Amino acid sequence: QSALTQPAAVSGSPGQSITISCTGTISDVGDYNYVSWYQQHPGKAPKLIIYDVSNRPSGVSNRFSGSKSGHTASLTISGLQADDEADYYCNSYTAGRTLVFGTGTKVTVL
Amino acid sequence: EMQLVESGGGWIQPGGSLRVSCAASGFTVRSSYMSWVRQAPGKGLEWASIIYSDGSTYYADSVEGRFTVSRDNSKNTVYLQMNSLRTEDTAVYYCARGLSYGITHYYAMGVWGQGTTVTVSS
Numbered sequence: 001q002s003a004l005t006q007p008a009a010v011s012g013s014p015g016q017s018i019t020i021s022c023t024g025t026i027s028d029v030g031d032y033n034y035v036s037w038y039q040q041h042p043g044k045a046p047k048l049i050i051y052d053v054s055n056r057p058s059g060v061s062n063r064f065s066g067s068k069s070g071h072t073a074s075l076t077i078s079g080l081q082a083d084d085e086a087d088y089y090c091n092s093y094t095a096g097r098t099l100v101f102g103t104g105t106k107v108t109v110l
Numbered sequence: 111e112m113q114l115v116e117s118g119g120g121w122i123q124p125g126g127s128l129r130v131s132c133a134a135s136g137f138t139v140r141s142s143y144m145s146w147v148r149q150a151p152g153k154g155l156e157w158a159s160i161i162y163s164d165g166s167t168y169y170a171d172s173v174e175g176r177f178t179v180s181r182d183n184s185k186n187t188v189y190l191q192m193n194s195l196r197t198e199d200t201a202v203y204y205c206a207r208g209l210s211y212g213i214t215h216y217y218a219m220g221v222w223g224q225g226t227t228v229t230v231s232s
Contacts, residue, residue: 001171003154036218038155045225046147046155051209051218089155093217097160098168099145104154 004029004090004102011108017078020105022090023071028100030071034093037066037075041086050075077107085109112136112221114205119226126195130226132188132205140183143208143215146190148201149225156201159190163215173199195230202227 005023012018022029022037029035035053038046048057050066053073063084065076073092077084090102118130132144146158159169159179167179178191188205202225209220 003156034217036216038219040155045204045222046206046219047222048209048218048220051216051220057209057218057220087154091155091157091218096168097162097166098170099157099160099217100170101147101155101157 001094001098001100004092004100006088006090006102006105008103009106009108011110012077012080013110014080014082016080017076018080018107020075020077020088020090020107022073022075022092022102024073024092024100025071028092028094029068029073031095032093033068035066035068035073036091037064038089038091039084039086040089046089080109082109112207114207114221114223116203116205116223116226119203119228121229121231122195123232124195124197124230126230127191127193128195128228129189129191130203130228132190132223134186134188134207137207137221138183139181139186139188139207142210143217144179144181144188145206145208145219146177146179146188147204147206147219148199149204150198150201153201158203161188192228195228197230200228200230 037050206219207221
């Protein structure tokens with residue numbers, strides 16, 4: 001159950017698009033389309049923004065989109081806004097019916 | 111409205127035991143996937159445990175054998191019993207409900223509580 005690998009930090013200017021990667025293995029990301037993404041602002045509980053690789057829950061902005069290729073999932077934030085500055089975590093279902101989070105990415109809006 | 115409220119956190123010495131609770135409203139825990147997720151100070155999220163709607167339970171390697179997740183359907187509450195606590199178990203503990211639309215359940219965690227803080231220190 002090793003954590004999925006994410007870049008520690010990604011930054012972009014308002015209006016730009018950024019992409020966060022999430023790399024796993026054949027036992028998690030590579031074998032299941034059950035990748036989810038969470039946004040967490042300081043001192044707050046995480047918020048689900050993408051489920052099952054590319055689906056958005058009700059109420060989540062369409063500026064957030066997800067995809068997957070092989071063992072790597074990606075989250076793209078388009079039209080970057082100040083409020084997007086937060087920590088982002090991926091999560092995957094794994095063989096053995098457990099779950100695992102990514103290492104987390106701090107997004108900075110320049 | 112679906113809501114989760116954690117309680118029971120506090121300070122405990124290494125080797126001790128503590129039980130944290132997660133009271134649910136707006137849905138039934140017995141028909142949900144319920145996870146416990148923790149976050150050590152200044153660190154990332156770590157998935158700890160899950161109890162599925164069929165009652166089966168699973169754990170992260172870091173807590174296997176020391177933590178036990180359970181639910182009380184009559185109280186609509188999920189519990190995490192933590193034994194043999196270590197200083198590295200110090201964290202905010204969140205409970206979270208698996209997303210569901212109709213009868214379809216997803217592994218993604220769609221509803222979160224506000225968390226309860228557990229501090230393990232001598």
